[in-house]
Amino acid sequence: MPRSLEVQTLSKRYRLGRIQHHQMLREQIVELIKHPFGRRATEAESIWALRDVSFEVDEGEVVGIIGRNGAGKSTLLKILSKITYPTSGKVKVKGRVASLLEVGTGFHEELTGRENVYLNGSILGMRKREVDERLDAIVAFSGVEQFIDTPIKRYSSGMRLRLGFAVAAHLEPDVLIVDEVLAVGDAGFQKKCIATMEGLRKGGRTVLFVSHNLAAVENLCSRGIWIDAGKIRMDGGVTDAIKGYMGSFVDEQVSGSDLSGTENRLGTGEIRYTRLEYLGTDGTPCAMTRSGDALVLRFHFHADKPIREPSFGFRLYTEMGTLITETYHRLLGIHIPKVEPGDGYIDAEIESLNLVPGRYALSLWITAPGGTPVYDGDVRASLEVEVADVYRSGRMLDSRSGLVYFPQRWNITKV
Secondary structure (H helix, E strand, O other): EEEEEEEEEEEEEEEEEHHEEEHHHHHHHHHHHHHHOOOOOOHHEEEEEEEEEEEEEEEEEEEEEEEOOOOOOOHHHHHHOOOOOEEEEEEEEEEEEEEEEOOOOOOOOEEHHHHHHHHHHHOOOHHHHHHHHHHHHHHHHHHHHOOOOOOOOOOOOOOHHHHHHHHHHOOOOOOEEEEOOOOOOOOOHHHHHHHHHHHHOOOOEEEEEEEHHHHHHHHHEEEEEEEOOEEEEEEEEEHHHHHHHHHHHHHHHOOOOEEEOOOOOOOOOOEEEEEEEEOOOOOOOOOOEEOOOEEEEEEEEEEEEOEEEOOEEEEEEEEOOOOOEEEEEEHHHHOOOOOEEEEEEEEEEEOOEOOOOEEEEEEEEEEOOHHHOOEEEEEEEEEEEEEEOOOOOOOOOOOHHHHHHOOOOOOOOOO
16 A cells, blocks of 8 residues: 655654843843853753654555644644644655644635635645636535635634635545544534545545544544654554553542643643542542442642632543533532632532443533633543442443433333
8 A cells, every 4th residue: 555644753842932021131141141142942941742753654544643632743733734844853745735733724814715715725736727626515515605705804713614624625635634623613514524534535545633532533543543742652443542542541530530740731720620539428538439329529729819700610521532511510500709829629519420331531621701711621530430230120231321321210001
């Protein structure tokens, strides 16, 4: 099988700068004497986003790239797309590359949607006639027919995403690079995206697909590359790669998770989660959580300064990245006027954990009203749910029962 992409010992280093505020003239002169040709960045003042990454991709392969936030996935895709350049290593790509790395990447704000389609086509080396032939299909796929002659700067994020994906897919690149395209679009658009990528694969084109939706990665891809801390941890069958990645969360739960050292978290950091405890209704730690159990999630936090009206919440995902629920205290009409500096905690009491046995992922967040700013976000923990005779029938639930179960009663009066 011909090679579509070759990555050889790829590394990318970013230098961490230091901004000097209100520096005195004497200090500036001393700094100039120490470093007459500019400040030297030591190894401690640098961060390696990628380190010695190597792999090859055949024509027609759809490869899922998975890993935690900050693992180096997006940096890799930016290098492959020639948005940034590596510190060392080589990349060989056969044919045209189209990328959709962020919403609206490659669009000119002042141009209309139609003009941006032609602009992207010319960047890919296509003639106007070739773009003319595909224009109607691109517009129809994106669903922005009514606004195609409106400047892109007036598009919503969803409109930009749909048009960007339509352009990237329909201009028939040899290699399509997609980063979290399923994170913004609605369910109908996501289906179209997946169907389009499947069509590209059948047409012998290569797709590199980054997503935290592991169910979509498994369904779409035959191969998975797990990147962790800038290095490849696993490269093989997509199911094996996902299991290895999810296995890295296993040790995070016993009767709780220490969150103080969690890396790659988002937000400004004025208030942070420090620990998550799994408790029974009597306040004792749970060494084991079973289907149907009552459970108290105790979220410990530390605030550096007074925080007004913070919102605490979490998302619960399956092992494959499917969102089960998102919830927060404001949904119940509970408001927290102010959090004082120091340590504290908040409890979420779950009357019955109606989940089938399995391993689940939690993503915790703390925001201001309206979601901005984010003080702390995407703080990861895991929840292991064990089997239980929830119906007291002697029959245990398992994964064949789906994701959740319902408390229920059957009445058979006439058969």
